[in-house]
Each structure stands twice: as structure tokens, then as C-alpha cells.
Amino acid sequence: MGKAWTFGDNMNTDEIIPGRFNITTDPQELARNAFCEVKPEFAKNVRPGDVIVAGQNFGCGSSREHAVIAIKGTQVKCVIASSYARIFFRNAVNLGLPILECPEAVAGIREGDEVEVDLSTGLIHNLSTGATFQARPLPEFVLKIAEAGGIIQFLKHHDFQELMGQTGKK
Amino acid sequence: MGTLVEEIFSRKTGRTVKAGDIILVDVDYIMSHDNTTPLAIKAFREIGKPIYDKQRIVLHLDHAYPAPNILAAENHRKIFDFVKEQDLPYLFTQGICHQVMIEEGFVTPGAVIIGADSHSNTYGALGAFGTGLGSTEIAVAWVTGKCWFKVPETIRIELYGQTQPGVYAKDVMLHLAGLLGMNGATYRSVEFGGEYIENLPIHERIIFSNMSTEIGAKCGLIAADEVTIKYLTEQTPALERTKRPLEAIQPHNPRYEQLLQIDVSDLSPQVACHPDVDNVKPLQEVEGLEIHQVFIGTCTNARYEDLEIVASLLRGKRVHPGVRVIVTPASQRIYKKAMQNGLIETFIDAGCVVTNPGCGACIGRHGGVLAPGERALTTMNRNFIGRMGSPQAEIYLASPATAAVTALTGRITDPRRYL
Numbered sequence: 001m002g003k004a005w006t007f008g009d010n011m012n013t014d015e016i017i018p019g020r021f022n023i024t025t026d027p028q029e030l031a032r033n034a035f036c037e038v039k040p041e042f043a044k045n046v047r048p049g050d051v052i053v054a055g056q057n058f059g060c061g062s063s064r065e066h067a068v069i070a071i072k073g074t075q076v077k078c079v080i081a082s083s084y085a086r087i088f089f090r091n092a093v094n095l096g097l098p099i100l101e102c103p104e105a106v107a108g109i110r111e112g113d114e115v116e117v118d119l120s121t122g123l124i125h126n127l128s129t130g131a132t133f134q135a136r137p138l139p140e141f142v143l144k145i146a147e148a149g150g151i152i153q154f155l156k157h158h159d160f161q162e163l164m165g166q167t168g169k170k
Numbered sequence: 171m172g173t174l175v176e177e178i179f180s181r182k183t184g185r186t187v188k189a190g191d192i193i194l195v196d197v198d199y200i201m202s203h204d205n206t207t208p209l210a211i212k213a214f215r216e217i218g219k220p221i222y223d224k225q226r227i228v229l230h231l232d233h234a235y236p237a238p239n240i241l242a243a244e245n246h247r248k249i250f251d252f253v254k255e256q257d258l259p260y261l262f263t264q265g266i267c268h269q270v271m272i273e274e275g276f277v278t279p280g281a282v283i284i285g286a287d288s289h290s291n292t293y294g295a296l297g298a299f300g301t302g303l304g305s306t307e308i309a310v311a312w313v314t315g316k317c318w319f320k321v322p323e324t325i326r327i328e329l330y331g332q333t334q335p336g337v338y339a340k341d342v343m344l345h346l347a348g349l350l351g352m353n354g355a356t357y358r359s360v361e362f363g364g365e366y367i368e369n370l371p372i373h374e375r376i377i378f379s380n381m382s383t384e385i386g387a388k389c390g391l392i393a394a395d396e397v398t399i400k401y402l403t404e405q406t407p408a409l410e411r412t413k414r415p416l417e418a419i420q421p422h423n424p425r426y427e428q429l430l431q432i433d434v435s436d437l438s439p440q441v442a443c444h445p446d447v448d449n450v451k452p453l454q455e456v457e458g459l460e461i462h463q464v465f466i467g468t469c470t471n472a473r474y475e476d477l478e479i480v481a482s483l484l485r486g487k488r489v490h491p492g493v494r495v496i497v498t499p500a501s502q503r504i505y506k507k508a509m510q511n512g513l514i515e516t517f518i519d520a521g522c523v524v525t526n527p528g529c530g531a532c533i534g535r536h537g538g539v540l541a542p543g544e545r546a547l548t549t550m551n552r553n554f555i556g557r558m559g560s561p562q563a564e565i566y567l568a569s570p571a572t573a574a575v576t577a578l579t580g581r582i583t584d585p586r587r588y589l
Binding site for chain 1: 192193194205206208209212213216217218219239241242285286287288290302303304305306307309310313314316318320352353356357386388446533534535552554555556557559561
């Protein structure tokens with residue numbers, strides 16, 4: 001269970017973590033400045049297990065992974081958004097940041113609501129209102145990466161070909 | 171058979187692929203720069219496998235080069251050491267990565283190039299599939315030579331007509347960004363075509379592919395034609411590098427998700443206003459707005475022809491005393507040509523600061539950082555809050571001609587007044 005932090009549409013990578021802080025890749029360091037311009041109180045008050053709830057095209061802009069690392073550094077449980085920008089989506093999957101796509105939940109969760117998320121089923125429960133939402137399932141090969149904890153972990157134990165459902169030759 | 175992106179991926183995989191297919195593709199080149207390579211090296215070490223093919227790895231130092239601070243210097247050091255350790259053949263320090271990729275002949279029709287930079291879409295202007303990815307995937311490609319893609323649906327944008335004097339490809343692209351919005355082509359391939367595009371030289375086609383990123387596109391493709399082949403053959407070592415003939419690639423019986431047809435004939439100069447790239451207005455709506463810094467640079471608009479337009483408007487004049495004007499050529503080759511032809515002298519005589527090639531002021535870390543309350547007009551491709559320094563600064567995007575005349579007056583100015 002965690003508290004919801006809500007953000008609007010088109011939240012870009014500079015808003016998630018401004019470029020001037022990207023001189024480090026340390027998650028805690030980056031997390032200290034996450035969303036510092038759009039929601040200055042976020043970084044100070046976010047607690048492990050909280051949830052980021054955002055609108056469309058979350059993470060648009062730069063290819064920098066600092067945006068994903070900064071969010072991971074805040075120890076939020078997951079991001080729930082109406083949709084994701086494509087590079088951010090890939091980066092989140094590759095780095096093992098849980099992301100759910102669910103416009104209905106975004107519409108039905110307000111700042112500060114208590115939210116419970118079951119990442120294995122994609123079920124989102126807004127405890128403050130009693131409403132439940134079902135997030136879109138991730139494509140199967142994306143699940144394989146996510147289940148391994150990210151692409152690096154996946155590659156340590158699998159051949160890349162296995163992503164495509166083929167048995168890879170080591 | 172199919173759209174341009176389907177054609178490219180079908181050739182690459184040796185079978186017919188369609189939008190929606192998930193494919194594993196052999197990549198031709200894997201590009202990264204000083205901002206993104208250190209993280210890729212970190213991921214590479216964690217994966218713990220050897221590099222698949224050194225010839226495919228192309229590294230650049232452009233985002234903060236020469237190093238403006240110790241941390242940047244440390245990042246560069248990491249890259250120099252890695253290049254030595256792995257004996258990598260390609261490390262460039264001669265300008266903006268995307269421009270150098272083209273100049274050095276890495277970008278050819280039908281090639282698949284991934285880059286740890288969101289503007290890797292740029293390569294689409296020469297009929298290559300180019301897309302931006304994060305550093306971890308770059309490391310994955312280093313060790314596997316491959317990358318997965320979902321073949322995207324395509325939005326075809328047909329442009330026809332001729333722009334009026336004083337209106338440029340940048341104005342057309344800004345207009346498209348306003349029309350489609352920053353989420354307008356997310357996950358899609360955007361195919362730019364029609365008689366207007368066909369008649370454009372490469373340096374202007376690049377603007378469309380480059381800025382397709384700003385509307386969320388996975389790639390921004392332009393069919394490779396005679397103009398492309400001629401450019402690559404005459405201006406770059408592409409033929410020596412690929413060691414095979416360069417082929418024109420066109421869509422064949424494509425099925426488009428969306429088809430837009432736009433006449434550019436009546437378009438006026440456009441400006442993308444603070445704080446979003448899709449907050450696009452005809453210039454006359456913001457004309458007269460005070461500007462503190464004009465920046466002519468970046469992977470969008472700092473090619474020789476752009477500098478030539480700026481120089482033609484500044485020649486024999488002085489920029490307004492209230493405005494700082496920074497000119498950053500995209501590459502050393504452009505810088506040198508501009509110097510040989512007297513453009514640099516024109517800029518200096520007009521009161522501009524000419525910096526070394528690179529990303530420069532675009533990333534807000536050196537060479538033109540903005541103070542709170544300042545307003546910049548630039549030839550960049552994005553105007554995110556805080557991008558050029560203070561989050562209390564404002565960024566406006568426009569063509570090189572608009573930038574030049576704005577430099578003269580210190581206020582947003584219509585270049586058509588100077589024709």
C-alpha cells in the first residue's frame with residue numbers, strides 16, 4: 001500500500017530529472033531531485049511503496065536512462081500512466097522499473113489516495129475510493145525481461161533469441 | 171512490400187514483415203556519445219560478455235566536449251580508457267554525433283542504426299532506420315549485434331507546394347509539430363513525402379527526420395532517391411564504408427494508418443513557444459517579444475547552408491547590444507568550410523560568439539547557459555523547461571533566418587522584413 005503522486009500528460013525526461021543533474025548515475029542522488037521543478041515536495045516526501053500516477057506520453061524527450069534510474073531511486077512501487085513514450089517504456093523494462101498502462105486508473109486516482117497494486121496481475125486498487133482497475137497486460141517478451149529483473153539479468157541467463165520465443169543456442 | 175519501415179525491416183530480416191510484428195534485427199551501427207556511453211560501459215561490465223563486432227560501435231564526444239567540468243572530464247576519461255581497452259576503431263570528437271555519422275558515411279539507405287540519443291531518428295532523412303534507445307540497450311547491442319523492435323504502424327505526411335521566401339523547412343516542421351502534437355506519432359513511423367520533400371536538399375530533409383522525435387515517432391523516414399544517392403556519393407565516404415552499391419528504397423503498396431496531405435504554399439514563419447514544442451504559433455503572434463540570447467546550433471539547424479543564411483542576414487551589420495548571439499557549427503567540417511568562405515568572419519564582425527562544434531548551449535551545461543527570467547530564441551528542436559539552464563528561463567524555437575534577424579533587433583522578428 002502506498003500514496004499516489006499524480007502528474008499530468010507529456011511529463012518529459014527533463015521534468016522527471018533536469019539535465020543538469022545527470023552528471024551522476026547514482027539512483028539515490030538522482031532521486032533527490034526527481035520532479036524537482038514540477039513537484040518540489042515530491043522528492044522530500046515520497047516513501048518506498050508509493051505510486052506515481054501520470055497521464056499520456058509519460059517520459060517523452062531524451063533517451064537518457066537517468067529518468068528511469070531517478071524514479072527507481074525514489075523506491076516507488078511502480079508507475080501507472082495512461083501511456084508511455086517509447087524510449088522510456090523500453091528503458092523502464094530494460095532496467096526493471098515496473099510500469100503499468102491503465103488510463104482508467106489514472107482517471108480514478110487522486111493525489112494522496114492510498115493505492116494497492118498487484119504487479120503480477122496488474123490489478124490496481126484505490127483504497128481511498130474502493131475502486132479497482134485492471135492494467136493492460138504487457139507483451140509476452142517484455143514480461144520475460146521484466147520477470148528476469150531487467151535486460152542485463154535476462155542476458156546473464158538466456159540467449160537473446162529466447163526473447164522471440166525461439167530456443168537459443170548458447 | 172509495404173511502408174518504408176516495413177521495406178527496410180523486410181530487407182534486413184530477409185522475410186516480409188508487417189506492422190505489429192516483433193522482430194530481432196541485426197543492427198548496422200550502434201551509436202552513443204559522452205552523455206550515454208558511460209552508462210553503457212557500466213551495463214556492458216554487468217552483462218559480462220564480449221563485444222560482438224567492434225566495427226559496428228561508433229562513439230562520439232559532443233555533449234560536453236572539451237570537458238567543462240571535472241565530472242564531464244571523468245566521463246570522457248572512462249570512454250578513452252574503454253576505447254583503448256577494447257581496441258575500438260571509431261571514436262569521434264569532431265562535432266554533433268548525428269552530423270558526424272552522416273558526414274563519415276555510416277548512414278546509408280536501408281541501414282538499421284540505433285543510437286543512445288533520442289535524435290537518432292535523424293538518419294531517416296537518408297532512408298536509414300534510425301532510432302533512439304537507452305544506454306543499457308546499447309550495451310546489449312554491443313554484445314549481441316542485435317536489437318528487438320515492434321514494427322511500427324506508419325503515419326504518412328505528404329507535403330506539396332512551395333514555401334514563400336523567408337519560410338524554410340524548419341517552419342514547415344514546426345507547423346507539423348503543432349498540428350500533430352508531442353504525442354501525435356508516439357510508437358509510429360512517420361514517413362515524409364510528396365513533391366515538397368522530394369525537391370528538398372538533404373540538409374533540409376534532415377530537419378524533418380530529426381524533429382520526428384518531438385512528435386513521439388520511433389523513426390522519421392524519407393524515401394532514399396537520386397538526391398540521397400548523389401549526396402552520399404559526392405559528400406561522404408558511404409560507398410567505401412558499405413562496399414556495396416547504394417540503393418534507392420521506396421514504399422511498395424503501403425498501407426498507412428493515417429495519411430496527411432498538407433500544402434505548404436501559404437505557410438508563414440513559425441515559432442514553437444515556451445514551454446512545449448507543440449505550442450507553435452505563426453511568428454506574427456509573438457513578434458516583438460524581447461530576447462536575451464540567440465543560439466544558432468544543434469543537430470537540427472547548424473549545417474553549412476543554415477550558417478550561410480544567417481551570415482547573409484548579418485553581413486555588414488551588428489547584432490543588438492541587448493542580445494548574446496552564439497553560433498555553434500554542427501561539425502568541424504562545417505566550421506572549416508564556414509571559415510574558408512568568410513562566414514566566421516561575418517559572425518565575429520557582427521558581434522556573435524562562435525564556439526567549437528558540438529551540442530553546445532542546447533543541453534544547458536556550458537557555452538550559453540540561461541539565467542532565471544531570460545528568454546532565448548534558438549534553432550534547436552526542443553524547448554523543455556530548464557533545458558538550457560535555469561528552469562525560470564524560456565526557450566523559443568525557429569528557423570536560422572528568424573534567429574538571425576532576431577539577433578539584429580533583440581526581439582522576435584519576421585525574416586520576411588529583411589528579404
